[in-house]
Amino acid sequence: MSAPAVPVSRAAYSSEELSLDLYRRLYLIRAAERRIIEHYGEDEMRTPMHMSVGQEAVSVGLCSALAPEDQVYGSYRSHALFLAKTNDPERFFGELYGRVNGTARGKAGSMHLAAPDAGLLCASAVVGSTIPAAVGTAFANQRLRNGKRCAVLFGDGALEEGGFWESLNAACAMRIPVVFVCEDNGYAVHTPKTVRHGFDRILDVVAQFRCGVFSTEGSTDVEVIRRSVAAALQCSAGGSIPAFVHVLTHRYLDHIGIEADRDIRSVGEDRRWRVHDPLVLQRSRLTLSGYEAADLQAEERQIEERIEAALWRARAAPAPGPEELLAGVFHEAAA
Amino acid sequence: MRALSYCDALREAQAQEMDRDPAVFVYGIGCPTRDKVFGSLAGLVERFGPDRCMDTPISEEAMTGFGFGAALGGLRPIHVHIRVDFLILAMNQLVNMISTYAYSTLGRGRVPLTIRGVVGRGWGQGYQHSKSLHSLFAHIPGLKVVAPTRARDAKGLLTAAIRDDNPVIVIEHRWLYWAEDDVPEEPYETPIGPGAVLRAGSDLTVVATSWMGVEALRAAEILQRVGVNIEVVDPRTLAPFDDTVAVASVRKTRHCLVADNDWIACGFGAEVAARVAEKCFSVLRSPVRRLGWAPTPCPTVRCLEDEFYPNAATIVRAVERALELPPTDLSGEDFYSHERHFRGPF
Numbered sequence: 001m002s003a004p005a006v007p008v009s010r011a012a013y014s015s016e017e018l019s020l021d022l023y024r025r026l027y028l029i030r031a032a033e034r035r036i037i038e039h040y041g042e043d044e045m046r047t048p049m050h051m052s053v054g055q056e057a058v059s060v061g062l063c064s065a066l067a068p069e070d071q072v073y074g075s076y077r078s079h080a081l082f083l084a085k086t087n088d089p090e091r092f093f094g095e096l097y098g099r100v101n102g103t104a105r106g107k108a109g110s111m112h113l114a115a116p117d118a119g120l121l122c123a124s125a126v127v128g129s130t131i132p133a134a135v136g137t138a139f140a141n142q143r144l145r146n147g148k149r150c151a152v153l154f155g156d157g158a159l160e161e162g163g164f165w166e167s168l169n170a171a172c173a174m175r176i177p178v179v180f181v182c183e184d185n186g187y188a189v190h191t192p193k194t195v196r197h198g199f200d201r202i203l204d205v206v207a208q209f210r211c212g213v214f215s216t217e218g219s220t221d222v223e224v225i226r227r228s229v230a231a232a233l234q235c236s237a238g239g240s241i242p243a244f245v246h247v248l249t250h251r252y253l254d255h256i257g258i259e260a261d262r263d264i265r266s267v268g269e270d271r272r273w274r275v276h277d278p279l280v281l282q283r284s285r286l287t288l289s290g291y292e293a294a295d296l297q298a299e300e301r302q303i304e305e306r307i308e309a310a311l312w313r314a315r316a317a318p319a320p321g322p323e324e325l326l327a328g329v330f331h332e333a334a335a
Numbered sequence: 336m337r338a339l340s341y342c343d344a345l346r347e348a349q350a351q352e353m354d355r356d357p358a359v360f361v362y363g364i365g366c367p368t369r370d371k372v373f374g375s376l377a378g379l380v381e382r383f384g385p386d387r388c389m390d391t392p393i394s395e396e397a398m399t400g401f402g403f404g405a406a407l408g409g410l411r412p413i414h415v416h417i418r419v420d421f422l423i424l425a426m427n428q429l430v431n432m433i434s435t436y437a438y439s440t441l442g443r444g445r446v447p448l449t450i451r452g453v454v455g456r457g458w459g460q461g462y463q464h465s466k467s468l469h470s471l472f473a474h475i476p477g478l479k480v481v482a483p484t485r486a487r488d489a490k491g492l493l494t495a496a497i498r499d500d501n502p503v504i505v506i507e508h509r510w511l512y513w514a515e516d517d518v519p520e521e522p523y524e525t526p527i528g529p530g531a532v533l534r535a536g537s538d539l540t541v542v543a544t545s546w547m548g549v550e551a552l553r554a555a556e557i558l559q560r561v562g563v564n565i566e567v568v569d570p571r572t573l574a575p576f577d578d579t580v581a582v583a584s585v586r587k588t589r590h591c592l593v594a595d596n597d598w599i600a601c602g603f604g605a606e607v608a609a610r611v612a613e614k615c616f617s618v619l620r621s622p623v624r625r626l627g628w629a630p631t632p633c634p635t636v637r638c639l640e641d642e643f644y645p646n647a648a649t650i651v652r653a654v655e656r657a658l659e660l661p662p663t664d665l666s667g668e669d670f671y672s673h674e675r676h677f678r679g680p681f
Contacts, residue, residue, distance in 0.1 A: 071408070108439045116440055121407050126431050132397040133432065136404025136412075143360075143386070144409055163427070166397030173392055328442030329476050331500040 016289055020299070022060055022222045023282040025087070027300055029056045029080045030279055032089055032307050036079075036096065037258045044315070045096045047109035052080035054252035057278035058183040059084040061225030061247075062153060065233060066119070071137050073130035073152040074123035076111040081153055086118040089307050093314035101317045105324060127188075128154055128161035131180070135171045135242075138178035142240070149233055151179035157188035160196055171242040172210040179232050180244045185251040190264045203246050212236060212243035220249065220276045223285075250274075336517035341483075344490035344518045345375045345451075345507065349413060351522040352497045353383050356411060359497055362389040362398070363415035363451075372415050373453065373512055395424035399450070403433050403502075406448040411497060419452035419506065420466045433502045434477030445500040449493070454508045454545065454596070457640070457673040462632035467545065469506045470595075470602040473574035479527055480574040482506040482596075484548030487518045488571055491525025499527060506573075508546040508596065510673055527572050530580035536566035539590035539654055542581050542607050543567055547594040547626070553647035553671065558654060561663050565654060573603050578610040585611050589620045590657050594650055599627035621657040626650065646670055 033053050039045065052059065059080035066072060066085075074081040082092055082103075091103040095113060098106030103115050111125040121137065124130045134152035141148045158164050159182065171178050182202065186193050199205050207213045212235035216228045225247055232243035250273035254261035260270075286296060339347070353359045360383075366372060367380035367388045380388035391398045395416075402412040416422055422429070429450075436444045455464040473480045479501055483489040489507070496503035533548055534555050543551035551567045558565055566588055568581050585591045591611045595604030608623040626645045634640050648665055655662055 073404075104439055104441060107441070112439055114439060116407075116444060121404075122432070122436065122439070124432060126427060129400070129427060129432055132400025132428065133404030133407065135397070136401035136406070137408040138404075139401065140405045140408025140410045143405075146409075150404075150408070163396050163400065166392070166394035167400070170392045170394055170397050170401065174389075328438050328440070330442070330479075331437050331445045332442035333500075334443075 019223065019282065019285055019289065020291070022064055022226070023279070023286055024299060024303060025060045025064065025084055026056045026222060026279050026282055027303050028087070028089065028307070029060070029083045031300075031304055032083060032092065033079060035307055035311055039311070040258050046098065047096055047111070048256055049079075049110050049258065050077040050256055051253045051258060052077060054273070054277070055183055055185060055249045056080045057220055057222035057225050058181070058247050058249050059153065061222045062151060062181055062229050064222075064226050065229035066149065066151065069119060070148050071119045071121050071150040073121055073134045074113070075127070075130065075154050075158070076123065076125040077155065078113045078123040079110070081123070082113040082115065082120060085120040086115045088115070088118070089310035090313055091115065093310045094317060097314040097317070098319060099314050099317035100320055101314060105320045107320075107324075128158035128163045130154070131158065131164050131167040132170075134180075135167050135176055135178050138171070139174070139176045142177060149177070149179065149237060151181055151229070151233070153181045153183060155188070156182060156184040156186065156193050157196070158182070159202055160188075168206065168209055168211070168242070168244070175240045176242060177236040177240050178242045179229065179236050180242060181229065182244070182246050183249050184246060185249050187251065187255070187264065189255040190261065206244045211241050212239070214243060214245040216245070216247045218248045220273070220278045221281050222278055336519060338515045339486055339518035340512065341486040341489045341507075341514045342374050342512035344486040345493055346377055346379070347518075348490045348493040348497070348522075349376070350379060350382065352494060353379070353387060355522065358409060359411045359413065360387040360389065361413045361415060362391055362402070364391055364393055365417070366390055366415055372417055373509065375512070376415070395421050396428055399425035399428040400432065402448045402450070403428060403436070403446060406446045407444070411447045411449075413449045413451060413497060415451045417453050418455050418464050419468050420463050422450070422452055422468065429472070429478065429502075430475050434475045437477060437501065446502045447500050448502045449496040449505060450502070451493075451505045451507060454506060456508070456510060456546070456644070459635045460633065461635035465633040467506055467597045469504075469544070469573050470597050472504050473576070473603055473606070477502070478574060479503040479572070480506065481527060481572050482545045483525075483571055484511065484533065484543070484545055484569045486514055486516045488525050488531065488569070490518055491523055492527065492571060494522055495524040495527050498524060503527065506545060510546055511549070514549065525571070528575075528577045530568050530570040530572070530577065532566060532580060532584065533569050534565070534567040536564040536588065538563050538588060539565045539592060539657060540581070540584040540588045541565055541567050541592045541594055541650060541654070542570060543594040544570060544573065544603060545596040547596045547645070549671065550645070550647045551594055551650055554650035554654065557647065557651055557663065557665065557668055563654065563658065563660065570607065576606060576610070578607070578614065581607060582611060582614045585615045586618055589618050591615070591619070591623045592626065592650065592653050592657060593623065594626040594645065597627055598630060599625050600630060602627060624653055624657060626653055
């Protein structure tokens with residue numbers, strides 16, 4: 001896979017406030033995962049971690065294009081999506097530590113991070129399984145005319161699942177305005193997509209369907225991704241058709257766990273991507289637009305403090321009691 | 336009260352719920368087209384329009400996930416399959432996604448999704464158009480499974496399923512579609528949970544699911560003539576299984592035969608037998624016995640298919656074994672034959 005060749009350009013600028021907000025969200029995710037890396041070895045977060053490091057801009061761009069009341073579905077690699085949609089590191093760390101302040105009191109763990117109250121409806125450890133659900137939720141929004149929009153984020157591995165093609169076909173045939181976002185990091189576990197795909201460009205294939213097709217052209221710039229998703233959302237809602245967004249991205253770490261996986265790709269490939277690290281890009285944009293280094297450091301320090309507090313609150317929180325095991329197998333009406 | 340067929344009872348339940356709640360809609364392969372799923376959706380597309388009685392692509396996994404997502408989005412979908420066998424393609428959505436959702440949201444999440452599956456039999460249905468699979472679904476925590484035998488329960492349980500905030504699979508045997516009984520006109524719920532006594536008796540309890548309930552009632556008529564009075568219990572809800580009615584019946588009769596409309600091994604019948612054995616051990620006068628399908632794929636040709644399914648005669652013989660009775664002469668008896676209703680082609 002070639003490295004992205006999209007520099008930070010003046011044309012990509014939006015309002016400074018937005019740029020700063022996007023940077024805050026990127027930083028929150030990167031810093032939270034840095035804390036995971038520091039503490040994972042203690043063996044207290046006993047949940048298989050599929051890290052988002054390097055891919056943060058996809059979730060941030062997507063969630064920033066969505067309104068807070070809009071819905072999104074994710075995969076097992078949803079640390080970034082959870083934090084981008086909820087901005088809630090406490091429920092995040094609570095879940096990873098398996099404590100009562102976790103989003104599902106530890107019942108879900110890293111692979112099933114969800115926060116329906118914040119619009120992250122579900123995440124699945126089975127590749128591609130949330131894609132049809134997103135079609136259904138988008139259909140409900142359309143039927144109920146509630147103004148909400150629904151997107152689903154999945155990897156390039158999901159393109160090999162029947163459920164993806166079934167969902168794409170159904171959404172096109174039924175004219176359902178769902179937004180499919182493919183974060184293509186080029187690998188399914190350790191298998192490159194050249195081995196797995198019987199086609200060269202997914203965009204060419206999807207373009208044969210009756211839907212909008214959008215590409216970020218290999219950019220790791222969160223603002224490019226945000227604009228692409230925003231255009232897809234507009235096309236989808238306006239035309240009552242689905243839209244497909246293809247985002248090339250790079251996974252810095254192994255499929256699972258906190259180690260780098262340099263053995264599956266060249267140092268050169270890795271380095272080319274890191275030149276375009278989404279945090280570096282966004283930070284340079286802020287600096288170019290006049291933010292002082294000291295101000296940015298203060299922003300970063302504030303986020304670090306939030307994460308630190310959330311981490312320690314999670315560690316201090318109790319584990320769920322045995323009564324929790326049998327609770328909630330079925331819906332329980334609020335008392 | 337008025338007599339209504341099982342098929343019309345299903346149709347009426349859906350029409351009344353669609354009337355009552357605009358969030359309810361029916362969808363599935365061919366739903367609004369000519370045959371209206373054996374008539375069980377007759378009149379719905381005309382009355383509620385193609386937006387509420389929808390056709391879909393032939394994509395069982397995606398359309399099941401679609402129902403899940405639509406339910407999370409605030410609708411109350413009813414997904415209809417003309418054969419249960421097709422649900423095998425939807426197992427990922429059912430078992431990995433739908434059944435786990437409430438648990439993953441601490442019981443806060445609602446998945447008000449009803450899935451109707453029709454069990455085929457006869458006239459060459461063969462091994463991919465005849466399965467019931469209720470035992471498979473009933474094994475999964477988080478799914479509710481109902482299999483009504485009577486028309487009145489079909490209406491009440493389907494109504495309850497549609498109103499339930501959890502996923503409910505409704506198993507409907509095709510041959511039951513012709514069965515008639517008294518069905519109230521107004522909407523009502525048959526609670527998802529307790530079973531029902533279809534026929535009171537004192538000598539032996541037959542716990543029978545779905546079509547086997549009809550066969551058990553026929554067996555009861557035959558046995559009545561030789562002075563044996565059997566009680567027939569329909570569990571109605573298979574998951575979560577409430578064994579109260581079955582256990583109370585066996586405590587009274589002290590004998591139990593389970594006739595499940597499914598394979599025997601690891602099946603729902605085994606669950607009933609185990610519960611009865613655990614809860615009635617001290618009063619049982621004979622071992623709990625199980626009847627069900629032959630341990631083979633369902634053959635297509637009629638002569639082998641007749642051997643594959645148990646019927647009223649099989650039940651009579653099993654009752655005689657349990658009660659140590661001599662074999663009843665069944666030569667003059669009339670057993671159920673679907674040819675009276677149906678001559679094909681499919």
